[in-house]
Amino acid sequence: MVRLLRPCCRLLLPNLSCRSHHNDSAKGKRLLLSRLYQPRNIWEEQSSHLESKSNERTSKSHKLMIRAGLIQSSSPGCFHFLPYTVRSIEKLIRLIDKEMHGIGGQKVDLTSLHPADLWRQSGRWDLMGKELFRLVDRHNQDYCLGPTHEEVVTHLVSSGGSIYHKQLPLLLYQITRKFRDEPRPCFGLIRSREFYMKDMYTFDATEEAAFQTYNEVCQAYSNIFSALGLNFVKVQADTGNIGGKISHEFQLPATIGEDRLLVCQGCGFSANVETLQPGERDCPSCKEKLTETKGIEIGHTFYLGTKYSHIFNATCYDSQAKPFVAEMGCYGIGVSRLLAASLEVLSTEDDIHWPGLIAPYQVCLIPPKKGSKESEAALVAESLYDEIIHSVCGLRGEIVLDDRNNLTIGKRVKEAQMMGYPFVVVVGRKALENPPVFEVRSHNAGEVQFLSREGLIDFLKTVQVI
Ligand SMILES: [Zn+2]
Incomplete structure (x- = not known):
């Protein structure tokens, strides 16, 4: 009862x-x-370890999280999440789930151990270079620990047969641990080698439908960041090694940010510096002077087109039963990074400030x-x-x-x-x-x-x- x-x-x-x-x-x-289990007073010990052994750069949120007994370092760029952090992450996951379900997202949980063959098929086994954590099993087969799941999810969808129009748009997402062998992990959970990411992959029959899906996911992302009370900007971005046609980043302006952004005070236009022509400092839509700021990337959206669906032969049928190579999108939120970045921008040097909704x-x-x-x-x-x-x-x-x-x-x-x-x-x-x-x-x-x-x-x- x-x-x-x-x-x-x-x-x-x-x-x-x-x-x-x-x-x-x-x-x-x-x-x-x-x-409550909250190991404290280990900051001194850990900070000397960080500086002497790994030259790991620290930030306000990193120091506060160690001092408050929220996380503990395990190895460079890897952290144990202690009870307060787990409670906060669980709340953040509930918030994300709510928004993803609201746009028809279905939650999955894909393997973290990826067979190398899928990555060879997409060409990213070589392209990813040292960022991939690679390993070999007892049968001498190559694997990697998934940093992202385009290959795995597209293979899953295509091997399960075609997607019928009643299932469209198909939005699959997960919130799992991801692995990336960062050359310079720093700032605690902001740039770590093992982290929680929410990744969503969408499948549509036509470019038009895929574009609508893209906009709906972007809106859901804005809702999540607004619910946390964050002052974020959505900027045009480069598609990088993921590939695709359109891409946006959701950035949190912060002095420790590693991305350089150009923002127009006139009309609100904003872009990552990398995506603009060198030397261009005038707003492309209203011609105002653009101002530069630094940002922490908390979300990234890509309209992929058919890059992966073509490679792995993922097809959709439209309402006339006509087959199409699926139009895909992929969408990420760095969940543990989002938590740390929120503390970074909201806290003072002495006191943590959580987004109220996800305070432990x-x-x-x-x-x-x-x-x-x-x-x-x-x-x-x-x-x-x-x-x-x-x-x-x-x-x-x-x-x-x-x-x-x-x-x-x-x-x-x-x-x-x-x-x-x-x-x-x-x-x-x-x-x-x-x-x-x-x-x-x-x-x-x-x-x-x-x-x-x-x-x-x-x-x-x-x-x-x-
Ligand atoms: Zn403008």
Whole structure:
């Protein structure tokens, strides 16, 4: 019963009380900060390792993620994702899934181990050079670890027979680990050798239909980045070794960005420097002077045409049962890079700021210090915690109780700010007043409010959770 009701109250009725649905005791289920696995204070050790052994360049988000115990280095350009990061990535995946399902995307999970023959057929076994992680099995067969899946997915589709018009457009996507032997991994998850990527491959019968699909995917990408509150630009881009006819990059302007962009302040036109004629600095559409900025690439879209479908013989039938070589598109979002790049542009040097929707936990509740004047408010804090998870069911599993009551409130507030919890609720001296008052700090908005118990519950019901 509870299982059936949960999705409804979580997704459709987030503002209604769900006390009647979840009357199981919350006691013993409080999420205590002292129990969370969050290895800290390893930045010194890791930074000296990074600088002395691999010359890995670091960035603000890289340092913050290590300092906060979000990731840990495994080898150059490879990182373990620790619990806070996994929670955030899972939310990001839910957001991406929602948008991909919205345009008819179907999720698959393709192998990471690719037979070399497919890559030889497309010519990219040689073209990719040292970026491919290559390996040989016990039968002396060559393989690589997939950095992208055009060959594999087109072979899959063609070996499964033709695609009929009722299946069109066919949009297959996955969110899996990809591998690229970067010459200079740097900035933590921003340029790493093993990473999560969302890659989508689309199949249409005609160029016109494929172009419509292309625009729909681009719109879904814009929706994802907007939902994260990111100030992104969509720029015309080069098709590089993927090939194809049209390509756009979604870029996040940032000082550490490795792409150079030209942006028109007049009409909003923007392009990657590589795609413009050398020396051209005037906007091609309105003739304003273009200004240069640096960007981190967070998404890339390609209208491929028939390059891969021709090689692997992937055909579609239109509504008149006429066969066509499939018109393809491919679309990527660097999922782990997107997370790190968001922290890079939103955070300060000292404090993490998550896009609110994908913060690992939404609320940190801080009870008073043991032995302090207000220490009797500790009971108020516990009952408040229980009341929130009973009354605001969207926040179940989203509230951390900072039970390290040997530390002062001030010290824990400072640390909560470093961790970037979007909302910090302080149960201090004012919680003993009649009626009790709670301090609520909205980290991303930079606001502090003092609210009654009811006011606090109402406020928390407005928090967006995915
Ligand atoms: Zn312009």
